[in-house]
Amino acid sequence: MPSPIPRPDDPTTVSPHSQAGAPTVLKIVIAGGFGAGKTTAVGAVSEITPLSTEEYLTEASADVDSLAGIEAKTTTTVAFDFGRLSLPDAPMPLELFLFGTPGQDRFVDLWYDLSRGAVGAVVLVDTRRLESSFTPVSFFEDIGLPFVVAVNQFDGAHRYHPEQVRAALELPAAVPVVTCDAREPNHVAGVLLALVDHAVNSAATTNRAGHTPSSTLQDA
Secondary structure (H helix, E strand, O other): OOOOOOOOOOHHHOOOOOOOOOOEEEEEEEEEOOOOOHHHHHHHHOOOOOEOOEEEOOHHHOOOOOOOOOOOOOEEEOOOEEEEEEEOOOOOOEEEEEEEOOOOHHHHHHHHHHHOOOOEEEEEEOHHHHHHHHHHHHHHHHHOOOEEEEEEOOOOOOOOOHHHHHHHHOOOOOOOEEEEOOOOHHHHHHHHHHHHHHHHHHHHHHHHOOOOOOHHHHOO
């Protein structure tokens, strides 16, 4: 599997449970609005056959799950996706457990469960439906979990500069905004490593400031 640069300098800052010679195991949440590409991202990078809870969309959801801009979508995640990515060649070997959330706002209670013990989150953004990104962004801000925003560049969608997306989502300067194609393993792996790096830096900043790390990081 790909292991692109940049890599985190010291992942053990985030996950203290690794033993000498063993990979650092980190839990990562892949979030985003309905149809943003979460299941695709997990499937693209997972070294195992992903666990998927996709179900076909039916007329019963027509009034609550808008398909505007994603008319070709026929399934939706109803629990979570799970995949695993090992990066043994990194300076600090990593094993990443990936949990993809269901995108609809009505599943927010499940997001809390999936975020427990996570080192951080990736919020996938579809600029054609930017309004669906506000809820996951606000969620991770509220629970204090480090996150990066990854703009999924769909075919035919207008290409916005990351800083334009930052401004539209009203993100602070400390939150990384990157672009990716969720179908490409190298792209997804790069986003995951950007998140690990951001989480490490966030934890280091918190420790230097003399604050107690969040319970989410302590559970990692």
